[in-house]
Amino acid sequence: MKTLVKVHxxxxxxxKLCPVCDRPFSWRKKWEKDWDNIKYCSHRCMTNRKQV
Incomplete structure (x- = not known):
């Protein structure tokens, strides 16, 4: 009999680290094709980024 092991x-x-809130965020399926260009963890951080 085989035992099944859950794999996470x-x-x-x-x-990556968000430059606005300094929190880590993980890869998401919806970012699969554009992961290299993702800089912010959320839309909120993107709109609240520091204007230089």
């Missing part, structure tokens, strides 16, 4: 694949996702 989401533990090994790439992460």
């Amino acid at each position: 694949k989401k533990l090994h996702l790439p992460t």
Whole structure:
């Protein structure tokens, strides 16, 4: 009899730090094609970024 082991694949996702809130955020499926260009963790951080 085989035992089934749950594998948590989401533990090994790439992460980045948001420059606005300094919190880490993980890769999401909807960002798959554009992950290299993602800088902010949320729309809120994107709109509240510091204007230089």
